[in-house]
Amino acid sequence: MKTLLLIRHAKSSWNDPDVDDFDRPLNKRGKQNAPEMATRLATRGIMPELLIASPAKRTKTTARMMAKEWHYDRDAIMFEDELYLCYASTFLKVITKVDDDIDTVAIFAHNPGITDFANYITQEIRIDNIPTSGIFAVQANTDSWKDFDSARKSFLFFDYPKQEVV
Template sequence: MKTLLLIRHAKSSWNDPDQDDFDRPLNKRGKQNAPEMAGRLMHKGMVPELIISSPAKRARTTAKIMAREWKYPKEAILLEEELYLCYASTFLKVITKIDDDFDVVAIFAHNPGITDFANYLTEEIRIDNVPTAGIFAVEADISSWKDFDRGHKKFLFFDYPKQEMV
């Protein structure tokens, strides 16, 4: 079994309208939501063994904040250029490269790709939007990440900051 945690970056700042999208930082709410959501995952007993992130500042910062909560070394976060504003199909390319030693993996990315990919993964649930700092989790009945697309996937949970903790 393999578990995939799709995590959208936390809320970013739009204070500087001239700032390049790639370099947008988190705003105050984003900096508060990221550790809160990391804590919720820990409460569920889900701590990733591998973190992969878009290199965009808002995704990278969200990953680092959550990694700190999980005692995961920030220098071990893998940055995947392809995840920056990618299509749903790109996630599969990234996933098939994951080392099979890892059973619980978190991928930090952006909309609309992350929402599209979440909806592709299971027919059990459909979502309109993965909100900022939202987490969509599935379990795949596979032993190798190379088989992720073909493996049966089971929806585990969908959580986000404005949702009451369950």
């Protein structure tokens, strides 16, 4: 079994309209939400073995903040240029490169691609939007990431900062 966590970057700042989209930092809420969501994931007993992120500042910062909460070596985070504002199909290209010794992967990326990909990989649930700091999790019945696309997948959960924790 392989577990995939799709994590949208935390809330970014729009305070400076002259800052390039790629270089936008997190705002105060984003800096609070990222560690909170990392803690929620740890409470579920799910710990990613590999973090892959878009290199945009807001995504990089989100991944590093969550890594800190998980005691994950932030220097081990993989940054994939192609995840910046990508289409849903790009996620499959990234996933198939993951070593099969790794069972749980977290991918940090952007909308609309991350929401489109979440809807592509599951038939049992459809979502309109993965909000900032949101986590969408699925499990694939396969031993190889190369077979992720064709494997039977089960929806695990969808969590985000404003959702009531039960």
